[in-house]
Amino acid sequence: MFVDYNEPQTERVYSSYLELDLAEVEPCISGPKRPHDRVPLKEMKSDWHACLDNKVGFKGFAVPKEQQDKVVKFDFHGQPAEIKHGSVVIAAITSCTNTSNPSVMLGAGLVAKKACELGLQVKPWVKTSLAPGSGVVTKYLLQSGLQEYLNEQGFHLVGYGCTTCIGNSGDLDESVSAAITENDVVAAAVLSGNRNFEGRVHPLTRANYLASPPLVVAYALAGTVDIDFEKEPIGVGKDGKEVYFRDIWPSTEEIAQVVQCSVLPDMFKSTYEAITKGNPMWNQLTVPEASLYSWDPKSTYIHEPPYFKDMTMSPPGPHAVKNAYCLLNFGDSITTDHISPAGSIHKDSPAAKYLLDRGVDRKDFNSYGSRRGNDEIMARGTFANIRIVNKFLNGEVGPKTIHVPTGEKLYVFDAAMKYKSEGHDTIVLAVLFLGNRNTDYDVFVCFQGVKAVIAKSFERIHRSNLVGMGIIPLCFKAGEDADSLGLTGHERYNIELPTNLSEIRPGQDVTVTTDNGKSFTCILRFDTEVELAYFNHGGILPYVIRCLAHN
Structure with a gap:
C-alpha cells in the first residue's frame, strides 16, 4: 500500500499493488x-x-x-x-x-x-x-x-x-x-x-x-x-x-x-440465452397464486423453519445464561463442516432415523447439502461430522457427546434435545472456532438450543453468524483457554449479562462462573451496536421482521 503524504490529509491518494515473480510460481x-x-x-x-x-x-x-x-x-x-x-x-x-x-x-x-x-x-x-x-x-x-x-x-x-x-x-x-x-x-x-x-x-x-x-x-x-x-x-x-x-x-x-x-x-x-427458456420439467411446475408459500408438511426437503413461531412484536431483550451444561468441548480449529456437514447422511444418524420414520429409503437419503431447506434435517445434522473430535469422548472420533447429568453417550442432537426437554441451557467450549468460509450452515447451531460459544478465537463470518442467530460469542482472555483454566466441560456455566440493553457495550468484559467455584473473565464478541440490537431481538431475522412491521 502506497500513501502519498504530499496530498492534503483529507485527499490522500492510495494505490495498492502486488508484485509477483512468475518464475517463483509453482504447481500446488x-x-x-x-x-x-x-x-x-x-x-x-x-x-x-x-x-x-x-x-x-x-x-x-x-x-x-x-x-x-x-x-x-x-x-x-x-x-x-x-x-x-x-x-x-x-x-x-x-x-x-x-x-x-x-x-x-x-x-x-x-x-x-x-x-x-x-x-x-x-x-x-x-x-x-x-x-x-x-x-x-x-x-x-x-x-x-x-x-x-x-x-x-x-x-x-x-x-x-x-x-x-x-x-x-x-x-x-x-x-x-x-x-x-x-x-x-x-x-x-x-x-x-x-x-x-x-x-x-x-x-x-x-x-x-x-x-x-x-x-x-x-x-x-x-x-x-x-x-x-x-x-x-x-x-x-x-x-x-x-x-x-x-x-x-x-x-x-x-x-x-x-x-x-x-x-x-x-x-x-446460445447456452446463456437458453437459461430464460427453462426446460420441460421446470416449465411444467405449477405455481400457486397465493401470496404466501404453501408449506407441505410431508416434504422432507423443504420445511417451515421455526424462526418466527411464537414471535411477538416486542423484543425479548438480552438474556443471561444460567446453570448451562456444556454440550461439546472442542479443541483446535473447528470448521464449518465439523459444525454442520454438507455431505452424505450416515445410516445410523439422527437425520437418517428422521427420514426412515417418514418412509424415505436409504438410497434416497441424498445429502445434508441437498436437504438444507429442512430445519429438522439440519438440526439433526449439526455437529454430525463423522470425523469430529470432542474431548468428552477421550480420543474417540465421531458425532457423539456425553449427557453430563447421566453420563450417557448420545448423538449430539439427541443429547441437545434431552437438555432442552429438561429445561437446561447449553454452551459449547472450543479453542479455535472457525467458520472457514461457506458458513451458511452455522445458523443451525441455534436449533440445538446452544445459548453461547466460548472460544479462544472465532473466524469472522462464523462469529457474525452466531450473532445473527442470537447466540452469545465469548472469547477467552489472551493467554487463556479452557485447558489453562482447568475447565473440563463437566461444570455448569453462568454468563452474567445485564437485562437492560443500554448497559451492554460491544467488546466489554463478561464474568463467567461455574458451579464448582471457578470464575474467569471473557470478552463479549458483540462487536457493534447493530449486533447488540440483533441480540436484543433474539437474532437478525426477528429484528428485520419487526423493523419491516414498524415501517
Missing part, C-alpha cells in the same frame, strides 16, 4: 483436510509421509510406521485390485469456479488424450466424474474432440453443479468400501472443487486434496497421492516403457491452440 495442491493447507507438488510425497506420521489433526493420521506400507488386495468384480494408504478412490473434475476456465478444462482433456495415446488407463475402482459449472464446457470439450478421451478415462459428464465438493459423489463400490473399512486404509480423493474438510467429500476418504482439473486426471492415472511426479513414473505404457508426468502434461502452447480453435463466442451466447 491443497490438503489433506483444509483448503488453505497448500502443498507444493514437488513436496507432495514427503508431505504425505509426514501426514501419516503426524498425530491426528489437520495434517496428521497417526498411522504406525509398521502399517504405513501395507497393501490390501481385494476382488473388484472378478479382477484383482489393491489399495494402500494414499490410494486415490475418488477423482472428480468438479467446481462452480475453476471449471469455468477453458484453459484448465481443455488442459484436463489433453492430459487424458496423451494418456490414452500412450496406453495409460485409470484403474476401474477409482470413481471418476466430470461436473462442470456450465453447459458451455460440454460444448467446447466436444468441439475440441477431447471429451471422448475424458470418457475413455472414466470422466463422463454427470451433470452441472455441486457434486463431489459437497459430498454428492454417491457411494463407492462395495468391494472398495469394504477394503477401506476392514483394513483402516487412509484412502484419498482428489478433486478440483473448493472444499475438502473432513467427512465432506466422502465418509471413507480421510485424505482429500484440491487440485486443478489436469492434476485430477494425472492423480487418477497414478492411482495414489504417494508419488513424486518429478522422479517416479505414473505407469507403464502400451510399449512397455515407463510413462512420467512430463509425458502427459500439455504445454502452454498446446492448450492455447486448442482454446483458440474450440472456445467460440456462439457457445456462450
Whole structure:
C-alpha cells in the first residue's frame, strides 16, 4: 500500500499493488483436510509421509510406521485390485469456479488424450466424474474432440453443479468400501472443487486434496497421492516403457491452440440465452397464486423453519445464561463442516432415523447439502461430522457427546434435545472456532438450543453468524483457554449479562462462573451496536421482521 503524504490529509491518494515473480510460481495442491493447507507438488510425497506420521489433526493420521506400507488386495468384480494408504478412490473434475476456465478444462482433456495415446488407463475402482459449472464446457470439450478421451478415462459428464465438493459423489463400490473399512486404509480423493474438510467429500476418504482439473486426471492415472511426479513414473505404457508426468502434461502452447480453435463466442451466447427458456420439467411446475408459500408438511426437503413461531412484536431483550451444561468441548480449529456437514447422511444418524420414520429409503437419503431447506434435517445434522473430535469422548472420533447429568453417550442432537426437554441451557467450549468460509450452515447451531460459544478465537463470518442467530460469542482472555483454566466441560456455566440493553457495550468484559467455584473473565464478541440490537431481538431475522412491521 502506497500513501502519498504530499496530498492534503483529507485527499490522500492510495494505490495498492502486488508484485509477483512468475518464475517463483509453482504447481500446488491443497490438503489433506483444509483448503488453505497448500502443498507444493514437488513436496507432495514427503508431505504425505509426514501426514501419516503426524498425530491426528489437520495434517496428521497417526498411522504406525509398521502399517504405513501395507497393501490390501481385494476382488473388484472378478479382477484383482489393491489399495494402500494414499490410494486415490475418488477423482472428480468438479467446481462452480475453476471449471469455468477453458484453459484448465481443455488442459484436463489433453492430459487424458496423451494418456490414452500412450496406453495409460485409470484403474476401474477409482470413481471418476466430470461436473462442470456450465453447459458451455460440454460444448467446447466436444468441439475440441477431447471429451471422448475424458470418457475413455472414466470422466463422463454427470451433470452441472455441486457434486463431489459437497459430498454428492454417491457411494463407492462395495468391494472398495469394504477394503477401506476392514483394513483402516487412509484412502484419498482428489478433486478440483473448493472444499475438502473432513467427512465432506466422502465418509471413507480421510485424505482429500484440491487440485486443478489436469492434476485430477494425472492423480487418477497414478492411482495414489504417494508419488513424486518429478522422479517416479505414473505407469507403464502400451510399449512397455515407463510413462512420467512430463509425458502427459500439455504445454502452454498446446492448450492455447486448442482454446483458440474450440472456445467460440456462439457457445456462450446460445447456452446463456437458453437459461430464460427453462426446460420441460421446470416449465411444467405449477405455481400457486397465493401470496404466501404453501408449506407441505410431508416434504422432507423443504420445511417451515421455526424462526418466527411464537414471535411477538416486542423484543425479548438480552438474556443471561444460567446453570448451562456444556454440550461439546472442542479443541483446535473447528470448521464449518465439523459444525454442520454438507455431505452424505450416515445410516445410523439422527437425520437418517428422521427420514426412515417418514418412509424415505436409504438410497434416497441424498445429502445434508441437498436437504438444507429442512430445519429438522439440519438440526439433526449439526455437529454430525463423522470425523469430529470432542474431548468428552477421550480420543474417540465421531458425532457423539456425553449427557453430563447421566453420563450417557448420545448423538449430539439427541443429547441437545434431552437438555432442552429438561429445561437446561447449553454452551459449547472450543479453542479455535472457525467458520472457514461457506458458513451458511452455522445458523443451525441455534436449533440445538446452544445459548453461547466460548472460544479462544472465532473466524469472522462464523462469529457474525452466531450473532445473527442470537447466540452469545465469548472469547477467552489472551493467554487463556479452557485447558489453562482447568475447565473440563463437566461444570455448569453462568454468563452474567445485564437485562437492560443500554448497559451492554460491544467488546466489554463478561464474568463467567461455574458451579464448582471457578470464575474467569471473557470478552463479549458483540462487536457493534447493530449486533447488540440483533441480540436484543433474539437474532437478525426477528429484528428485520419487526423493523419491516414498524415501517
